Amino acid sequence: MNLRRLWAIMVKELRQLRRDRVTLAMIMGMPILQLLLFGYAINLNLRHLPAAVADQAQTSGSRAAIQDLFASGVIELDAQVQTPQQLLDLLRQGRISVGIVVPPDFERRRLDGREALQVLVDGSDNVVQSAAGQLAQYPLNQPDNFHARAITPISVVSFYNPERRSPVNIVPGLVGVILTMTMVLFTAVAIVRETERGNLELLITTPVSRTELMIGKVLPYAGIGLLQTTVILALGVWLFRVPVRGSLGDIYMAASLLILANLSLGLLISTRAKSQFQAMQMTFFVFLPSILLSGFMFPYAGMPVVAQWISELLPLTHFLRLVRGIMLRGADFGDLWHDAVALLAFIAVMLTLAIRLFHKRLD
Amino acid sequence: MTDIAIQARGLTKRFGTLVAVNAVDLTVPRAHVYGFLGPNGSGKSTTIRMLCGLLTPSAGTIEVLGLSIPRQAEQLKRRIGYMTQKFSLFDDLSVRQNLEFLATVQGLSRHDTRTRVDELLLRYHLDDRQPQLAGTLSGGQKQRLALAGAVVHRPELLFLDEPTSAVDPESRRDFWEKLFELADEGTTILVSSHYMDEAERCHRLAILDNGNLVADGTPRDLTAKLQGRTFLVRTDSPRRAKQVLDTQPGVLSVAQIGNELRVLMTDTHPNADLLRGKLAGVGADVDVQPVEPNLEDVFVVATRRHASQQEQPA
Numbered sequence: 083m084n085l086r087r088l089w090a091i092m093v094k095e096l097r098q099l100r101r102d103r104v105t106l107a108m109i110m111g112m113p114i115l116q117l118l119l120f121g122y123a124i125n126l127n128l129r130h131l132p133a134a135v136a137d138q139a140q141t142s143g144s145r146a147a148i149q150d151l152f153a154s155g156v157i158e159l160d161a162q163v164q165t166p167q168q169l170l171d172l173l174r175q176g177r178i179s180v181g182i183v184v185p186p187d188f189e190r191r192r193l194d195g196r197e198a199l200q201v202l203v204d205g206s207d208n209v210v211q212s213a214a215g216q217l218a219q220y221p222l223n224q225p226d227n228f229h230a231r232a233i234t235p236i237s238v239v240s241f242y243n244p245e246r247r248s249p250v251n252i253v254p255g256l257v258g259v260i261l262t263m264t265m266v267l268f269t270a271v272a273i274v275r276e277t278e279r280g281n282l283e284l285l286i287t288t289p290v291s292r293t294e295l296m297i298g299k300v301l302p303y304a305g306i307g308l309l310q311t312t313v314i315l316a317l318g319v320w321l322f323r324v325p326v327r328g329s330l331g332d333i334y335m336a337a338s339l340l341i342l343a344n345l346s347l348g349l350l351i352s353t354r355a356k357s358q359f360q361a362m363q364m365t366f367f368v369f370l371p372s373i374l375l376s377g378f379m380f381p382y383a384g385m386p387v388v389a390q391w392i393s394e395l396l397p398l399t400h401f402l403r404l405v406r407g408i409m410l411r412g413a414d415f416g417d418l419w420h421d422a423v424a425l426l427a428f429i430a431v432m433l434t435l436a437i438r439l440f441h442k443r444l445d
Numbered sequence: 446m447t448d449i450a451i452q453a454r455g456l457t458k459r460f461g462t463l464v465a466v467n468a469v470d471l472t473v474p475r476a477h478v479y480g481f482l483g484p485n486g487s488g489k490s491t492t493i494r495m496l497c498g499l500l501t502p503s504a505g506t507i508e509v510l511g512l513s514i515p516r517q518a519e520q521l522k523r524r525i526g527y528m529t530q531k532f533s534l535f536d537d538l539s540v541r542q543n544l545e546f547l548a549t550v551q552g553l554s555r556h557d558t559r560t561r562v563d564e565l566l567l568r569y570h571l572d573d574r575q576p577q578l579a580g581t582l583s584g585g586q587k588q589r590l591a592l593a594g595a596v597v598h599r600p601e602l603l604f605l606d607e608p609t610s611a612v613d614p615e616s617r618r619d620f621w622e623k624l625f626e627l628a629d630e631g632t633t634i635l636v637s638s639h640y641m642d643e644a645e646r647c648h649r650l651a652i653l654d655n656g657n658l659v660a661d662g663t664p665r666d667l668t669a670k671l672q673g674r675t676f677l678v679r680t681d682s683p684r685r686a687k688q689v690l691d692t693q694p695g696v697l698s699v700a701q702i703g704n705e706l707r708v709l710m711t712d713t714h715p716n717a718d719l720l721r722g723k724l725a726g727v728g729a730d731v732d733v734q735p736v737e738p739n740l741e742d743v744f745v746v747a748t749r750r751h752a753s754q755q756e757q758p759a
């Protein structure tokens with residue numbers, strides 16, 4: 083490998099990119115837009131969720147507890163009903179997002195320290211579900227304060243979606259999703275475009291080697307991927323107070339692994355696709371399962387076994403485990419080494435395949 | 446070092462059932478401008494790509510600059526320049542950036558890159574276009590840039606695939622001046638073309654038709670073979686005369702040029718009296734004169750003969 087040639091290819095790629103307004107706009111616009119969309123939705127829906135109450139105890143204690151819940155502003159009273167069954171009906175009809183059941187033996191349960199309130203949630207909506215999760219943490223004031231426990235325990239029963247997700251989960255996930263979408267597409271298209279325009283016929287008649295060509299085309303995009311990561315993280319921390327509990331170095335390491343995995347996948351696609359359109363189709367063929375099966379949308383644990391196998395093959399799955407572990411739980415690479423190894427293996431396989439399948443020939 | 450630049454034997458390329466190039470034998474001497482003529486789809490580009498090592502031949506052997514192709518294609522790539530039929534430089538880089546990129550990729554040092562690019566910009570009249578994007582150049586300017594890009598590393602052998610399509614006659618003449626300059630410096634040039642005036646300028650040329658090599662030699666040799674078979678017919682009613690002649694056996698082709706007809710006969714007893722007799726019914730003042738054959742005639746004979754051979758049952 084000749085470094086001067088490699089450098090020439092990288093410079094050429096960056097110069098072309100600078101003139102490509104649409105791609106430039108996508109690079110920065112997409113992460114910002116997606117982040118704002120997700121973030122905006124998270125913030126808005128946390129307030130004024132329509133709720134109904136079935137107060138079967140009708141004691142002063144139960145009424146005070148309910149009032150406290152509504153005082154949080156997260157939920158808003160829509161209806162008073164008699165039985166939990168009626169709450170379920172309203173939930174199913176979509177008229178309310180949250181139902182609160184006060185059992186007839188509310189006072190007794192509270193004294194025993196058992197779960198005294200039940201919050202029924204429309205779990206098909208992630209945001210509602212996480213909001214209810216917050217409700218469950220809400221400290222209820224005790225009307226008469228001679229009990230040892232200051233908090234009335236509330237149990238949250240989530241319907242339709244057993245895993246409780248917090249909005250904080252979304253930002254680290256978004257880093258992975260955006261990198262998956264842009265990195266694969268950019269590289270796949272970058273090489274196929276040269277084939278389409280006829281540039282490749284010129285390039286392969288020069289002494290440029292396959293490795294120089296592939297690495298030279300891919301490295302600039304790796305830089306762009308890191309830039310995108312920085313933008314999403316910075317906005318996530320600044321706008322939505324996403325915690326960064328692990329080390330920043332580890333996060334960038336994980337991001338680099340995902341970027342390289344996606345770039346090598348993009349290269350592989352570029353060796354097979356005949357046109358830019360085909361390259362895009364193939365990218366989305368990979369992108370869709372990444373979104374659906376990686377654990378970004380639906381929890382891994384809830385998937386059928388076959389889906390879990392597929393999930394294990396996707397780089398995004400391993401990145402999500404890494405980045406959530408590092409950012410939210412403060413884990414490091416030592417704890418999550420098998421996901422890092424999985425990504426490395428993916429990179430090795432894809433790169434080898436891509437370089438083998440790419441020939442400096444036209445047939 | 447031998448004085449043969451390209452030697453191909455039995456060169457064949459199949460795309461599925463289509464035979465794009467069929468058992469072509471080719472010998473190109475060094476420091477020659479070698480022309481490659483043939484109608485659309487006759488296999489010119491395919492042959493050039495095989496000679497560069499970009500396509501793998503279905504059969505046959507190739508030796509270029511003493512290297513066996515496609516096995517030693519990588520070694521060859523340092524020593525050849527290739528100007529593709531379609532403009533293949535980067536539309537979204539400037540003229541200067543394109544040349545600098547190619548120079549670096551071809552292994553020129555930083556200093557050599559700068560001086561060589563300056564030199565090429567001057568030589569190919571592009572120095573006032575340096576910052577312009579290649580995609581916005583005119584057709585002729587693009588061709589000059591592509592040629593400059595192909596010779597940036599001073600290759601021994603240059604493949605030019607229809608370098609002057611879409612270029613006005615003046616610029617074409619200019620372009621050919623540059624080719625002869627390169628040939629004088631010792632560069633071997635293989636150039637494909639549709640233009641007869643360009644073919645005329647080549648030291649040697651080969652005519653391809655339907656993937657077959659149907660004629661090759663110097664322009665003089667090729668035209669000499671047709672001596673005595675071409676006639677010029679002057680008449681008041683060229684259209685009627687053409688209709689009459691078109692159906693006559695022994696007449697290979699009739700082309701109207703203004704008010705004159707250029708008639709090409711098959712090689713069995715061509716003679717002016719025969720034509721006069723046949724045209725007797727057309728009008729009183731028919732004048733038939735023998736003329737010197739040109740390469741267009743060579744081209745017609747070569748491509749016709751092959752077609753008629755194919756029509757005959759085996």
Ligand SMILES: Nc1ncnc2c1ncn2[C@@H]1O[C@H](COP(=O)(O)OP(=O)(O)OP(=O)(O)O)[C@@H](O)[C@H]1O
Binds near residue numbers: 463487492
């Ligand atoms: N990759 C390919 N796949 C299938 N057929 C091909 C391919 N490349 C060329 N051909 C066919 O091979 C034949 C020769 O094509 P080629 O491009 O060599 O012609 P050419 O002489 O360069 O024509 P032109 O003067 O139009 O450039 C054509 O019939 C063409 O359709």
Ligand SMILES: [Mg+2]
Binds near residue numbers: 491530
């Ligand atoms: Mg061609």
